[in-house]
Amino acid sequence: MNIVEQLKPFFEPKSIALIGVRMHVMELEFNILKFLLECGYKGALYPIHRRDSEISGVKTYPSVKEIPGEVDLAVIATPRSTVPSIVRECTEKGIKSIIIESQGFADANDEEGQKLQNVVLRIAEEGGARILGPNTLGTANAFSNFSVSFAKQLDMQRIPIGVICQTGMFISNSSQLKLLGKGIDLGNACDIDCIECLEYFGQDPDIKLIVLHIEGMKEGRRFLEVSSRVAKKKPVLALKTGGSERAAKAALSHTGSLVGRDDVWDAAFKQCGVTRVSSFGELSDMTKAFLHLPLMKGRELGVISMSGGLGIMSLDACERCGLEMAKLSPETERKLIEMSPPWMGIGNPVDLWPAILTSRRPLTEVIEAALYSLLSDQNVNAVLLIAAAYFERLSTPLTKVVLEAANTFKDKPIVWWPYEGWMYQVYPSELEEKVEKAGVAIFPTPEGAIRALAGLANYSEFRNRRSYL
């Protein structure tokens, strides 16, 4: 069986045995079965319980062996000491895919934890089964209305992102950071590892962008080989944590994994075309860019700003991120001079405020003219628009102008920083969705927008470089 066939039941199981369905944290109940039903999961569900005959309206079975049909996937969430015998029961039942959510294995501080993990792994190997975990929130797949995370999935949107992480937090969609799609929490990764999942998502037609959260990695060379191959096909983002010495120690006790030196990781990611992000905020910005924008096919940025001061802020960010301010063509300069007051010096960033005040044309028309001038300029590879929309009667036509520009210049990313305005107060997410569908991305900070563009430019270079090998 190749890796895709081996991992498929973890993402698209036709039938699931659930051992340890409910976890009570006093006032809260984490009920995997209930969450699966709420997700709209359509496969067969076999909850195991020694006494109850049903949970959440679903018939239970006293043990795995007594399940009548075939079982694709077993999910175990019972105290650690009970896990080895349950895994044996699963393999005896012929189950080839097992998720162990229970904690206290290699993540524990005692010898018993590591010993139990070794025992479990040996039983699985003997039975020909693959293990995810232990110490995992499991897997989720919005495309199949499926999740075994005991933290509730707030929404299951079919976003074409595959997430591979070492903490379950990333597979429960955050309102600030919508990643799933599909997700897998490797936990202690005693068997299934990051690299195998990278292969899996690399071949998954539902997935257009892969996001990695990495604390450590056992096989660096294999990771380099696989990730550079996958990154040729689709972009891979990596949030590598644990760069500090302290973090390395904490990661060891969190999931029992080893972490390498941070600069080594930097070089490795660069070599294999993986876009490294260093923070939660950066991950959010970069995801948005890779999901919604075309690649930036050069490093020359054009900036149009309704405020001279904010334009200057973007210059500093450019320098930090390795982008250049485009030298505008004479044709573009001529167009900008035409719309500006005669005393005005023309440059990039384009300070549009004097033109707006003096041109006697509608504000949105002035912005439109500047936007089209820059996007038509072959020296310009992307445009950052810094334009507020204070009122609805400004916001609506401005949005229209930006969307039409994106539609006209499909091969150049347009990013928008609406530092202020009505749009942000009244309907931020609706607006964001609308413009993102059109291929424009809105960012909460100018430096975030520019960093994201730099990510697109770096990745574009990697793709070109590889194709000439």
Add this chain to the structure above:
Amino acid sequence: MNIVEQLKPFFEPKSIALIGVRMHVMELEFNILKFLLECGYKGALYPIHRRDSEISGVKTYPSVKEIPGEVDLAVIATPRSTVPSIVRECTEKGIKSIIIESQGFADANDEEGQKLQNVVLRIAEEGGARILGPNTLGTANAFSNFSVSFAKQLDMQRIPIGVICQTGMFISNSSQLKLLGKGIDLGNACDIDCIECLEYFGQDPDIKLIVLHIEGMKEGRRFLEVSSRVAKKKPVLALKTGGSERAAKAALSHTGSLVGRDDVWDAAFKQCGVTRVSSFGELSDMTKAFLHLPLMKGRELGVISMSGGLGIMSLDACERCGLEMAKLSPETERKLIEMSPPWMGIGNPVDLWPAILTSRRPLTEVIEAALYSLLSDQNVNAVLLIAAAYFERLSTPLTKVVLEAANTFKDKPIVWWPYEGWMYQVYPSELEEKVEKAGVAIFPTPEGAIRALAGLANYSEFRNRRSYL
């Protein structure tokens, strides 16, 4: 007249002459008079117009000289060529405070602009008047319901922040970044400069925090002297832009000011106790910290996380920002061991999830116990709480616990990163206001929270260092 008396009419004028009240940008009307009325300004208003006898219901005068009463402040927003004669009329009328909003002076690309600016300055000096601008959005003061910015003030909240900037964008409150309070846009700063305003806000009892946006500075030595004196009394944040060579050139054409080398600025800010921020997002985070939190009186941070993985992320941010993970006292460790499963290793960051799952106490009680343990520990100078509040019945008691902790430990900052949850989706700003009043700050990213704490620790060190001189 000392500087406070000289600048007072720019912030609290009793009467204002408005020359060039309305600016039409086709579909939009920027009407200073209307905005002043909407602000609730109570002083006398004298709009000047040659033909109309009233604007927005207020009687107009054909010229400044024909205004019957005394005038505290004149605001000029007419084409540049008309400005010298209007300034002369103002000084002849005895007006000592003049704001020139018009553009095309030192900010222009032609010789005429600089020449006009020199002429205007000489006329003002001869008449004993002070000039703000040209090329400025003017001043705003929520404490007096006053603003002459032609961009509408979205809200006038009496936030105790004084903003001194070189772009008007910072004095029109952003929904993402509420700074005013009081604000002044220096524009070309041909007369009134950043240092004088720093003195002014330094002595203003309404102002507890000063925010600078600096593109360039003419008198570095004087800035060092004044800012270190002011920073002893109240915190000063500075967003210094124009660090890159390109930015320096753009700043020159934006407001005609010179910018120095970036590393020189870094050293200067450090020496004079000014907290430098390098981005819009950082300014937002740092403002929140200085406005709502006590200072961090050491560099030792305690982290409590509902997710091991997210805790590890905070370690990297600590190292980057110059904070340390606190070594917990034996007493604190004992308390944490008591509430955790027996196999669990105890460290800082505190991974609280295993304790939550196994302790059989309400989740909020477990968090409360950990929070109080760390805050009671004398090795811990501040606590970062990484805790989601997925549901309202979790969010409400958790908020209560956090607020009570802040109330009990008033001298240690508590920052909260609620990476997910109901609270963020339903009422983010209400919750933020509530917790901020109690002395807790919520941050959108963990790295932002930690960077802000580092700012508080640096400033605390500066204050202590100075007091021993």
